[in-house]
Amino acid sequence: MRNKGFSSVVRNEMKLTLPSYSVNEGVARAVVAAFCAQLDPAASELADVKCAVSEAVTNCIVHAYRDSVGSIYITVKILEGNGVRIEVRDRGCGIADVKAARQPLFTTDPSGERSGMGFTVMENFMDILRVRSKPGKGTVVIMFKRFAGRGENK
């Protein structure tokens, strides 16, 4: 099965497009968290989602659209069985070697202010992380998470 244990039945869906201004990092994670709240997740689960979304969106801003402003496309789907699928897509510079980029501490940032832990956070705080990228075309990050909370989407 492609998305281990996650239903493909979509119960609710949200789309959000934001320009790559850094102030939108906080906007994106707050909106996604508000949308996920309908599943009644635990506070720690919601904190994990916020952090993962913040990582993906920040990467669009600091890497994908490094020297420009572009659109960040976010899609969130509530899946049957208390799961969420979060997609963050950009049309930025792309990643030449995704496998290398996903390694802990890997960063191409020369400023010394980046830890190279963004993908590691997404991987650890979510249940599934998929990254597809084409240099010059852009990057898609897809994350799944299931909430243990009893909340049912009615």
Place this chain on the structure above:
Amino acid sequence: MMNSNCGFEHEYNEGELYVRLRGEIDHHSAAMLRGDIDTLIYEKRPQRLLLDLSGVGFMDSSGLGLIMGRYSLVREFGGSMAILDPAEPIMKILNLAGIKRIIAIEKTKGAKKK
């Protein structure tokens, strides 16, 4: 100019610079915090930097970069550093990055410094 959802207070006492961050630390806010904190570090050249995270409600990997960057700077001046009282979700990302192997993380149990 966009509003920021973060800030900090500080105290300086005999070589010890105490900085209490509050709000949400991400790439957006870290850029501003960095400049202001570094100004203080350059000015005071502290023997010890205490970074109180008890008022931080959110932090992502940009916060890790902020912490490690200040650690490097303080070390350049021969100083040391400790992190105080991170809340549970902040502790989770600090642990993921293995920060405590490099910087001491201290619990002061709500007792405001010392």
